Amino acid sequence: MxxxxxxxxxxxxxxxxxxxxxxxxxxxxxxxxxxxxxxxxxxxxxxxxxxxxxxxxxxxxxxxxxxxxxxxxxxxxxxxxxxxxxxxxxxxxxxxxxxxxxxxxxxxxxxxxxxxxxxxxxxxxxxxxxxxxxxxxxxxxxxxxxxxxxxxxxxxxxxxxxxxxxxxxxxxxxxxATVREPDGLALSSRNVRLSAEARLQAAALPRALFAAARRLEAGDPPAAVLAEGEAAILAAGFARVEYLELRAEEALAPLAAPDRPARLLAAAWIDEVRLIDNVPVAPATPGADGA
The missing domain is CATH 3.40.50.620 (HUPs)
Structure with missing residues (x-):
């Protein structure tokens, strides 16, 4: 065929x-x-x-x-x-x-x-x-x-x-929907350019995003969540985080808090390869812990 x-x-x-x-x-x-x-x-x-x-x-x-x-x-x-x-x-x-x-x-x-x-x-x-x-x-x-x-x-x-x-x-x-490897890394044609070590470290990007999304949905302060998410990505071996931002899903306007359907989007560099990823963020629950 x-x-x-x-x-x-x-x-x-x-x-x-x-x-x-x-x-x-x-x-x-x-x-x-x-x-x-x-x-x-x-x-x-x-x-x-x-x-x-x-x-x-x-x-x-x-x-x-x-x-x-x-x-x-x-x-x-x-x-x-x-x-x-x-x-x-x-x-x-x-x-x-x-x-x-x-x-x-x-x-x-x-x-x-x-x-x-x-x-x-x-x-x-x-x-x-x-x-x-x-x-x-x-x-x-x-x-x-x-x-x-x-x-x-x-x-x-x-x-x-x-x-x-x-x-x-x-x-x-x-x-x-994004298709992911078993460890969460989003499939990308660029992944083949990663060394074996960088490939293992790259899974920290989706881990940080999903963890940050859960915290934002629980009402944790966005500024702290984003700063700690970036720190986690860098600590895992990424050389640079180009951006980690909370945006409204429909028009991608910057958000101070997830008060409407949103996306947490990131771009970061590892092993001279630029990886991007994003995860959905539901509006924060009113009265949730940390709000």
Missing amino acids: SVDIVRSVAELRARVADWRSEGARIAVVPTMGALHEGHLTLVREAMARAERVVTTLFVNPRQFNSAADLAAYPRTEESDARKLAALGEGLVLFAPDGDEMYPPGFSTGVSVAGVGEGLCGAGRPGHFDGVATVVTKLLLIAGADAAMFGEKDFQQLQVVRRLASDLNLPTEIVGC
Whole structure:
């Protein structure tokens, strides 16, 4: 069994037109490849929602702030195709090259204010402009009825939701729960770059987040909770905590306390690898201990 690989926009659009003529519903799963179980979970969700599924594989240069980071990003198309083929029939892998996505003279960009600011947007200037531009193109190229995005990249998910709403794109944006290793570390293509020791230490990031979330929900003072959470991450072997913040879930506005559905989001560096994660935080219980 093999997956059907499409390289050009014109060919994918021809496939989409055929599927539409058959009355098929179409879902798309945008990725940069190096597929792991988190990605495959998104594909399975797409298969449950649509008759035809397009998984995209494009390492988007416009969302990288570092040429070295772009060069180091894993490229594993052959193994990615095998993993997709194992999921069943009817899947297409759209794997264009840079010139196909950004032909000579390309000069248009999509920028999302508000949810794209702060957090990863502060540490990676222009990153979400690159994400928003390529995702807009992929949704339009695939003619998608639905698109799957993981909640691990929660700010990215909210950026995509906002652009789809603002631009009236006829695509349902579906957020899927973060897939984790048994020790809690969120699955990421970057995890393979960790040394054996750093990989063990990295599990301290989700441990600190879940512990802090429980304390916030119990009414503990947010400033102390965040400071102690950052200290725990650093004590575990991380070199730097880029941010650890409490934000409103819907619009990602900074919160002084979890008085509405919220997310605790973090980015931290270990073994020269930048890891991100987030966990939900329910509104604090009135009158809870520590309030």
